[in-house]
Amino acid sequence: MTLTLLKVLIGIVCVLIISLWALMLIARALRYRDDRRHVEIRSLLGELLGSIATADVSNRQAQVQELRSLTSGVKGRRYLIDQLRLVQDYFSLPHLSSELLDRLGIDSALVASLHQKGNMHRARAVVNLYETDSLIPEDMLDKYIAHDHIYLRRESQIALIKQRGWAALPHLSASTRRMTMWQQIRIIEKLTTYFPVAQKDLLLEAWNQGDESLRMLCARLADSFDLLPEMHGMLLEGAFSDDKRLSDLCVTLLRNLDGNLQPESMPISIYSAHPNYINISKRLAL
Amino acid sequence: MKMPAENSYLSRLNQDSGIRMKRKLIISDRLIASILRRRLKWAPGAVDIVQHVHEVEAKVNRHPYDFIITDAHVQGTRSADHLQYLRAQCPTAKIIVLDHDRGSLRESSETLSLHRVALPMTLDQISDLINTIGQ
């Protein structure tokens, strides 16, 4: 009995090992096929983007059609979008890429993905839409910015900023989850790139929502847009926050103000009852 | 390393006829390089395209390039080392550095007499700029 069991177990393990070898072979073959397809996609994309001027995609129907057939699957579509994002890193071609995406049917496929069941699919669609400068229905973004799924929530918040700019900032407090530093950096990048004129009132409105991570974002935005000298009252409030990360950030930013701010202009005495008053005053060197 | 046919042809042409054709090199991702080449209307035979530091060394050691467009950062080396190497190997070449402004390359560009192009910019802008520098 035991011997038979041992033999069966040995057989199972052998089958598993052989299956792994087979899987390695299959994966290799699939990768080879994908690589070839990628070369074709890149070549067609290079040809299209290199030879045509803005909005001239219509003259290249045959190539567009070929590219469309190569990118009809999820993998192909994903690869094309990755390549377009790479190109956008070098060259600004918003109209051309959105027209190309439209003609390739990728825009509509991505918008359709927003309605899919899987949150991961939706999140990916959100990223791809905002990274290719396509519009996302605002009602969807409003729904997703407080979603439980971390990626969907995070990417929708970035997309909202990309579409609505500063006006979307106060709405980010809809989520009760903490905003990560990565997300804050991405939001700052979108605002500085697409909405370079700071809107102080909206920044203050967002600050007044009271959410710590949103306040961290506001403090960093104030720094990025050179608003610190006029908004030091806000930072001082942050320095006395119970949230250690917010407090540390505000103290650092206030310290960076150095010569731009005189101790007498800092209304620190209003926090004299705070338990950390002495410690924070010392750190602020006031 | 076996040379591509068009390069061998160009080399022979240069040697046999005494006419020196302008030789160009683009060091970047192949897709980016191919878009640039087409946009600049450079014939495929007149341009070499490479993207890894190994390929750069193999090419630069063999051919005297007149015009080089390169990414600031090339896979397998440091930006500063890469630019220094290019300048040392091609002292008279016009070198254009495509910089995403992620490194502090301003100083080294000036020291090495390189043309730094801050990205991203439109394809028309970049091709105009490269044509102007190339003249």
Place this chain on the structure above:
Amino acid sequence: MKWADQIIDILSGLFLGYGILLALIYLVLSILATLAVRAHQRRSYYVSASDVQGSAYLPSVSLVAPAYNEGLSIVTNVRSLLAQQYPSYQLVVVNDGSSDDTMSQLITAYDLVADAYVRDDSEPSIETAPVRAIYRSTNPMYTHLTVIDKVNGGRADAINCGINAASTTLILCTDADCILEQDAVQRMVVPYLLAGDRELIACGAGIGIANDAIVEKGILRDLRFPKAWIARVQIVEYMRSFLLGRMAWSQVDGLMLVSGAMGLYPRSRLMEVGGLDRTTVGEDLELCIRLRAHMERLGVRYDVVYIPETLCFTEAPSTLSVYMTQRDRWARGLWETMRKHRYLLFNSRYGRMGWLLYPYWLIFELAAPIVEALGLVFLVYLTATARINVPHALYLMLLVYLLGCLFSTYAIALYTFKYQRYTRWSEVLRLLAVAYLESMYSHPFMLYGEMRGYVKKIAGVKSQWGNMSRKGFGSGT
């Protein structure tokens, strides 16, 4: 003799039970590792380190690299550590009282001059062996390099000295003999940027073997397959340990070890716990456990994260004697750490650390070589007294061997699919061959090294690092 038979039956049952449990644990870990790798890949889709590369808000990082008698490769290796693509980092190399020309080579190669060393008594600092001098480079290319020359105090002491000197948010502990990928810091920082409600207290990454690799100007140019068999064995060992073991544990928030060669920590937390423990040779494991215990006591939610990509390459022992010395040291480090933190065992104050992680490490990491050695003795006894059922024993041994091959094959498959190294068929086949021969070639020496380490601990021999001779990396032609 009935009682003797009964004892033999009980012992056989215990050994068998231990083996079955271990095999099941590896199976579960493999499944968890697969999930973790998948999750990591999904995350990578949304989080590309290059997306935030230009930001002014990236946390500052200090690479702290202790060096002891590294004259053979110090200049190359420091060049590698200086080649990081990260906007805000400093490199702190700590010469831990080397008796060779490490310091003079550094001074010459990097134009170092001694800087006035003023210890700021108002800032908290970790106690270390005396610092002789702090050097900075006069070459504008190396402004972010600091070299500390100090009296010898061991690796942990040298890192503590580097932590004191660093003024950054994060500390990346590495070794001066490591070659890092150019974007290693950038990628290591990503989990810190992604930390939301839970604070990141430690982040590790995969370590690769770079014996016989070609390194040029501090950059890994060609990762060749090592010539020495023992180094090849360690490639498979690392794949199994990093990809299956650590990824799996990180998936269930149970990572207790971040490698000393590549570990990122917030400086503030390192200062709170007093840096690395100078009294153990397993300082990386000890630090991770102490940090976790500290956070449990504070009641702050935290994460220890592992990145599956290989970001750091090191030279592995290339002879059996050095390999045994290394395993001897690891075993002693494990023993010391488990002993030091024995208060964790079934201590409900430390949650899963007390009830799951510490007992696992005790039973399946610390005790594994002991059980194996005892098992071998038991097997010899049974054979000698003709109490063994030969067919059963042979089939059982074959099964155990095949299970080992299965997990190794899985680790190799996962690694070569996902991480684009050793992808040539010839390399995959050689890796498989090494994996299938490992248990007959290197495993007995590993077991001997580990048992030697334990015996030293039991006999009360003072822990030392032991001689770890290195050849240095090859340079390109």
